[in-house]
Amino acid sequence: MQIALAQINFHVGNFESNSEKIINSIEKAKTQQVDLIVFPELAICGYPPRDFLEFNDFIDKCFSELYKIAQHCTGIAAIIGSPSKNTDNKGKELFNSAFFIADQSIKKVVHKTLLPNYDIFDEYRYFEPNRNFDIIEYKGKRIALTICEDLWNIDNNMLYVTTPMDELKKQNPDIMINIAASPFNYEQELIRKRTLALNCQKYQIPLVYVNHVGAQTELLFDGGSLAMNSKGEIINELSYFEEDYSVITVDSINQSIGATPFEKFTKIEKIHDALVMGIKNYFDKLGFKKAILGLSGGIDSALTLVLAAKALGAENVFAVLLPSEYSSNHSIKDAEDLAKNIDCSYTTIPINKVCESFEDILKPHFKDLPFGIAEENLQARSRAVILMALSNKFGYILLNTSNKSEAAVGYGTLYGDMCGGISVLGDVYKTEVYELSNFINKDKEIIPINSIIKPPSAELRPNQKDSDSLPEYDILDEILYQYIEKRKGPEELVNMGFERPTVDRILKLVNTNEYKRHQTPPILRVSPKAFGMGRRLPIVGKYLS
């Protein structure tokens, strides 16, 4: 039996485009005498559809597309992820299902048993878990069909009381097929491969695994669909961060020698490719072409500009230098050098006059109070007003350039530098920003070396440096990582060797700035714990704050 793995970049709710891609893949597979073609989880509507699932109209559209696609299933079977209705009068209204279609009709519907509901996942919000287990017989093969998380209750990660493959194994399957929507983070590929291999080894049968690829706002899917033999060795691995398609022969799968897995990706390379895909898909799927951003001469906006130019083409990125009286000359030169290096268009709009204009009308109210945060924020907000005006006038999307370290401690101005349609670096710590910048520069100096080596500064008052009010970034980032990604509490952090006053201050900053992060753009997610939909905290909470 020949099975095709169709790793496609779907668009949530875009039925027309999704069905067209599915049908094209089916037609292509038919010309290759493929017996069965497999598409990812919820392929019909894209993943995650979120509350669109609560509209009957949306579910009806999933079904009408399935029937349309079924008409193309002649001489070939297809497995397609789609929501389905729970016809029982108890439990939630929907299942997260895999439709097995052959001879132009639906032969079997398998439901997902384990519904992830942690971090960015909300599946228990919509779906009833499966309680019945049946294998599918097709062309002499007994297929154990499961959906994503169904294979993850293995090893030491017993998050669920049921293990679907334990049930299916009783029916002597020949092969596992798993359709997935497993989002990227820089750790996920290795964990995923290990989890899938453990299943092959435990159940002693091979596996075909088909994952999503592409970005859905903040969620980035890296693809990496694969086939494994019953030893858990990879015999076929599809691309990362792009659509791909491959055909495997089931009968020889256990005779195949393990393929060389994709080892070329370091953590930083993965983050780089994920961010470029994230920017590109965000613009493509919204139907926008051009980005604008404020270029300060600092490293964050420099890196954002380079990534955007890679995603959209340098000709589609417009950089605006917005110097104030506190901007250093070298900052302006660094920004200009970068724009020239990557050949994108840029302009300079000094903000002194608008800031003075604000200060004039506020003077009767501020009276003789000293220069402070209010005046600093005026500069950041004046810049945002200018960038948004250009965005509104010419149809640019503004790129946010804040990094994760800043977002964590609230080192940024709400409605100022925290503006934008999408945050490119909001899940990238400052220390990782440096690593990414050095990676960009590995062959030649694209980001001016001066932007990399100078002390970070917001340049909102004379001679300001980030280190005036924050610990050095290597210490700050390690505390933030342990608190945010690893969820260590204050005592644990002190026991790890960090100074208590520093720990207390940082944790308080993180927790009291939740209100700022609530109002920021969606953040491209590259870590196991990003700010946004996967991290949900009270705003008026009073804990470590």
Next chain:
Amino acid sequence: MQIALAQINFHVGNFESNSEKIINSIEKAKTQQVDLIVFPELAICGYPPRDFLEFNDFIDKCFSELYKIAQHCTGIAAIIGSPSKNTDNKGKELFNSAFFIADQSIKKVVHKTLLPNYDIFDEYRYFEPNRNFDIIEYKGKRIALTICEDLWNIDNNMLYVTTPMDELKKQNPDIMINIAASPFNYEQELIRKRTLALNCQKYQIPLVYVNHVGAQTELLFDGGSLAMNSKGEIINELSYFEEDYSVITVDSINQSIGATPFEKFTKIEKIHDALVMGIKNYFDKLGFKKAILGLSGGIDSALTLVLAAKALGAENVFAVLLPSEYSSNHSIKDAEDLAKNIDCSYTTIPINKVCESFEDILKPHFKDLPFGIAEENLQARSRAVILMALSNKFGYILLNTSNKSEAAVGYGTLYGDMCGGISVLGDVYKTEVYELSNFINKDKEIIPINSIIKPPSAELRPNQKDSDSLPEYDILDEILYQYIEKRKGPEELVNMGFERPTVDRILKLVNTNEYKRHQTPPILRVSPKAFGMGRRLPIVGKYLS
């Protein structure tokens, strides 16, 4: 047996304050020879604790507070909601539990079975469902103790496959006790009372029900704790929107005549009281006293100002009039009249000069392009910069004044009038804004009648009216209500009699403006479906858009 119902306004994560309130209530009950005092769901840490639950340090603090409180339980028992640890090696790490404490020790821990995971609820994110059912025997009474949602799988709302009281009823309980965190919306009180009464009638035993009161950012808890006899008649009902405490005698509960339920509240009165509580608690729990807002002369900012003055005191609310060249004279006069009517301080800061300053520096870029959205937004954003500067300088929190109709269709400027720490009216449709304003004015004209009767306008260009680009609000709001609250699709709306082009246009506006709502302040939730944590939609989704 005497049971005390302790309806308390807790603060998420504020263990010191929460424990103090719990201990004070226990000590008070002890002086009254109360046998058992009942606190709401997750009383120990406040509800909803959200991802704080993922920190071991947070869970440890819950336990240490429980042990501290237990020392006060001499001669009295207490039921206190708290997370507890799942000691099994399968399933999620925590339960949502009720601790039964007597003689200074924990006698019994009951776990929640039905974990709501819809709308604003995320309980399956954190908790493993209960699978064991035991009643509690205390002073000769057999108590069926459940937690909130456990009583809601009744009638036609069979969202779950298990019904906890069906299991507990087999052990012949004498009374039900339910501890709850049931958030307010203007429909909830009646649904809640009906649900509770159905339980009394089905199981033929009385009920003691203790709910939270107070606001946790956007979630408003209305209290209304109660006791019901086995016919489902209310024999005791606690206050709404404020802390309360009451003692009932179990042995005579079925002899008690049904109390007159609180019938004084209309929908609009409920929304009014909820919003006032929501503003007050937001400021109190964040430790802020003073609010600022932009007062336009229109009805939305007028209503927001009156509600804020009721919540915080007129002396703590500062109104800023920010007229532009497009502001009408009557708008300025209406705003001034209102500020005088409620006796709050106000000032006027014309924005012409800062707008001109922006237009000057943008002129070389805008060239001769006609006046448009960019210029309109410049005005709204200049106002926001001024309000935020005053906020930063003097420690005000900026109140957002956008209503739900505007938020729905994106009729507002991101980083302009969509700014603020909390949105007061973001869950109140424009038609309800009028009803609330008339309610405010029921005894005398507080909101100038002119603000109520004049055609709504953003006043961002000459002679602009909302109805230039939107349907009349009575039609708009009905379509929005059917789409957002009732989740009707386009075909259903057309079948209800709305014109298809209008329906298509409105739904498209709602869906394409998800990106704006993603960056707005938390919204005080008063309806069954508010924008924010209870409504989760893709930003790059392509559905009805």
